Amino acid sequence: xxxxxxNPANTGTAVGSAATPLLQVDGVTAFYRDLQALFGITLKxxxxxxxxxxxxxxxxxTTLLRVISGVKQAAAGSVKFEGADVSRVPAHRMVAxxxxxxxxxxxxxxxxxxxxxxxxxxYTSRAxxxxxxxxxxxxxxxxxxxxxxxxxxxxxxxxxxxxVAIARGLMAKPKLLLxxxxxxxxxxxxxxxxxDKIQSVRQTGITMMIVExxxxxxxxxxxxxxxxxxxxxxxEDTSSNLLKNEMVRAAYxxx
Amino acid sequence: MPRFLTDFIQACMxxxxxxxxxxxxxxxxxxxxxxMRIVNFAHGAFxxxxxYVSWVLFDKFQVNPYIGFLISGLFLFVFGYLVYxxxxxxxxxxxxxxxxxxxxxxxxxxxxxxxxxxxxxYHQTIIDLTNRPPFSFxxxxxxxxxxxxxxxxxxxxxxxxxxxxxxxxxxxxxxIAQNREVAPLMGINVxxxxxxxxxxxxxxxxxxxxxxxxxxxxxxxxxxxYTLKAFVIVVLGGMGSIEGAAIGGLVLGMTESITSAYxxxxxxxxxxxxxxxxxxxLKPSGIFGRQRA
Ligand SMILES: Nc1ncnc2c1ncn2[C@@H]1O[C@H](COP(=O)(O)OP(=O)(O)OP(=O)(O)O)[C@@H](O)[C@H]1O
Ligand SMILES: [Mg+2]
Numbered sequence: 001x002x003x004x005x006x007n008p009a010n011t012g013t014a015v016g017s018a019a020t021p022l023l024q025v026d027g028v029t030a031f032y033r034d035l036q037a038l039f040g041i042t043l044k045x046x047x048x049x050x051x052x053x054x055x056x057x058x059x060x061x062t063t064l065l066r067v068i069s070g071v072k073q074a075a076a077g078s079v080k081f082e083g084a085d086v087s088r089v090p091a092h093r094m095v096a097x098x099x100x101x102x103x104x105x106x107x108x109x110x111x112x113x114x115x116x117x118x119x120x121x122x123y124t125s126r127a128x129x130x131x132x133x134x135x136x137x138x139x140x141x142x143x144x145x146x147x148x149x150x151x152x153x154x155x156x157x158x159x160x161x162x163x164v165a166i167a168r169g170l171m172a173k174p175k176l177l178l179x180x181x182x183x184x185x186x187x188x189x190x191x192x193x194x195x196d197k198i199q200s201v202r203q204t205g206i207t208m209m210i211v212e213x214x215x216x217x218x219x220x221x222x223x224x225x226x227x228x229x230x231x232x233x234x235x236e237d238t239s240s241n242l243l244k245n246e247m248v249r250a251a252y253x254x255x
Numbered sequence: 256m257p258r259f260l261t262d263f264i265q266a267c268m269x270x271x272x273x274x275x276x277x278x279x280x281x282x283x284x285x286x287x288x289x290x291m292r293i294v295n296f297a298h299g300a301f302x303x304x305x306x307y308v309s310w311v312l313f314d315k316f317q318v319n320p321y322i323g324f325l326i327s328g329l330f331l332f333v334f335g336y337l338v339y340x341x342x343x344x345x346x347x348x349x350x351x352x353x354x355x356x357x358x359x360x361x362x363x364x365x366x367x368x369x370x371x372x373x374x375x376x377y378h379q380t381i382i383d384l385t386n387r388p389p390f391s392f393x394x395x396x397x398x399x400x401x402x403x404x405x406x407x408x409x410x411x412x413x414x415x416x417x418x419x420x421x422x423x424x425x426x427x428x429x430x431i432a433q434n435r436e437v438a439p440l441m442g443i444n445v446x447x448x449x450x451x452x453x454x455x456x457x458x459x460x461x462x463x464x465x466x467x468x469x470x471x472x473x474x475x476x477x478x479x480x481y482t483l484k485a486f487v488i489v490v491l492g493g494m495g496s497i498e499g500a501a502i503g504g505l506v507l508g509m510t511e512s513i514t515s516a517y518x519x520x521x522x523x524x525x526x527x528x529x530x531x532x533x534x535x536x537l538k539p540s541g542i543f544g545r546q547r548a
Binding site for chain 1: 429437445
C-alpha cells in the first residue's frame with residue numbers, strides 16, 4: 001500500500017512545472033467568533049491529483065474545506081480556483097464553477113427520495129443539462145442505489161447514505177470533489193466498500209481532496225497528503241513518503 | 256334521512272367550504288416556517304392587508320372581489336418580498352425571540368398603518384353573489400359565495416402543492432427545509448429561495464384575504480383571529496408540512512362549523528384553542544405530519 005500510482009493527468013507536475021494548480025490556497029486564516037481555527041494554511045491541488053488531508057480531531061480540516069467551497073469566508077489569505085480568486089464567492093456559486101463539497105456526516109435530504117437527492121446534486125444549469133447521463137453514470141458506480149431510487153434517503157443504512165452523498169456530489173459534474181471523512185462512523189466492511197467506490201471515481205480522472213481520519217486508507221488512494229495540526233500545515237509530501245514518515249507513523253498509526 | 260344526520264352533514268359541508276380558505280392560509284404559514292424556521296406572527300395582518308387591497312379595488316373601481324383577490328395576491332407577493340429584504344433577512348439567523356419580536360412588530364405596524372389610512376370603521380362588501388339565495392340540493396344548502404371561494408381556493412391549494420413537489424424551485428425549497436446547511440452545496444441560492452418562499456407564503460394569505468372579503472366585515476384588526484387559526488392549522492398538520500397544513504385547514508373548518516352548529520358560534524374560537532393545546536400536548540409532531548416540507 002506504500003506505492004501510489006500517480007494519476008495520468010498528474011504526470012509532469014514536478015517542481016518548476018508551468019501547469020497552473022486547479023486549487024491554490026494561500027495563507028488562509030479562519031475564525032469561529034473569537035476562536036481561531038486556521039492559522040495561515042497554504043496548499044495546492046494540481047489537476048487530476050488526489051490529495052489527502054490528515055490530522056487529529058479539531059485540527060481544522062473541515063473548516064478548510066468549508067473555506068474552499070465558500071460556505072465559510074477566510075479572514076485573511078486567498079483561495080484561487082482555476083487561477084481565479086474565489087475567496088469571496090459564496091458556496092452556491094462555487095458549485096456552478098465546479099467545486100462539489102460532500103460534507104462530513106452523511107448529510108442527505110432525509111425526506112426526499114434517493115432520486116430526488118441525486119437530481120438536487122445536478123441543480124446548477126451546467127449540471128442539469130446532462131442530468132440523465134450523470135444519473136446513469138452514478139447508478140453504474142453505485143448499483144445498490146438503483147434498487148432504492150424511490151426510497152426516502154433518511155431510511156437508508158449509513159453506508160448507503162454515504163453513497164448517496166457522494167453520488168449526489170458527483171451529479172454536479174465537479175472539476176474538484178471535496179470529500180469530508182467519507183468513512184466516518186461506518187463499519188469496517190462498509191468503509192472498504194466506500195473506498196472501493198472512491199477508487200472507481202478516481203479512475204474517471206476527477207480531481208479530489210479527501211479528509212480522512214483513517215490515515216492508511218486515506219493516504220493509500222491519494223497521490224499526496226498534507227498533515228494538518230491546529231490549523232497549520234505540519235507536513236506535506238507524497239503519500240508513500242508520508243506513510244513511511246516516522247512522525248506520521250507514531251502520531252496517526254500508533255506504530 | 257333523520258334530521259340529526261342531515262344537520263351534521265350540512266355542518267361538515269359548511270366547514271369544508273371555510274376550511275379550504277383556512278388551508279390556503281395555513282399552507283402559506285407552513286411554507287414560511289418550513290423554509291425559514293420563522294413563525295410569522297404577522298400572517299393574519301398580511302391577510303388583512305389583502306382584504307383591504309381587494310376592498311379598495313371594489314370600493315373605488317368596482318372590481319369584483321372574485322377578480323380583485325388575484326391583485327391582492329400579487330400585491331402581497333411583492334410587498335412580502337420587500338418586507339423580507341428589509342426586515343426579515345437581517346434577523347434570519349438571530350434568536351427565536353428576536354424573530355417573534357420582529358414579526359409581531361410588523362403585525363402592529365400593518366394594523367396601525369391601515370387604521371391611520373382607512374380609519375377603524377367597519378366595511379361591508381355587498382356583491383350580487385352574496386345576495387342570491389343559496390344553492391340547494393335535497394335537504395342541503397350551500398352559500399354561493401362560499402362555494403365559489405372554495406373552488407378557487409382548491410385550485411390554488413393543488414397548484415401550490417404541485418409546485419412544491421414538481422418544480423425545480425419547489426425542490427430547492429424542500430431541500431432548504433430539510434437541510435439548510437447542505438442546500439448551498441447543491442448550488443441553491445438559499446437567500447433568494449427563502450425570499451421567494453416568504454413572498455409566496457404571504458401571497459397565499461393575500462389571496463385568502465381577497466376571497467374572504469365578501470364573507471366578513473372589514474376592519475383593521477380583522478386578521479388577528481387568523482394568525483391564531485393559522486397556527487392551529489400548522490400545528491395540526493405537523494410543523495412545516497404544507498400538505499399537512501392543507502388537511503389541517505379543512506379539519507379546523509369542519510371542527511368550527513360543527514361546534515357552531517351544536518354549541519353556538521361563540522364557542523368556535525374557544526374550540527380552536529382547545530384543539531391547539533390538545534395537539535401540542537398529545538402529539539406535538541402534528542396529527543397528519545411527520546416533519547416534511
Ligand atoms: N461551528 C463552529 N463553531 C465554533 N467552533 C467551531 C465550529 N466548527 C468547528 N469549530 C472549532 O474549530 C476548530 C476546527 O474544527 P474543524 O471541524 O475544522 O476540525 P476537523 O479537523 O474537521 O475535526 P474532526 O476531525 O473532528 O472533524 C475546532 O477547535 C472546533 O472546535
Ligand atoms: Mg471535520
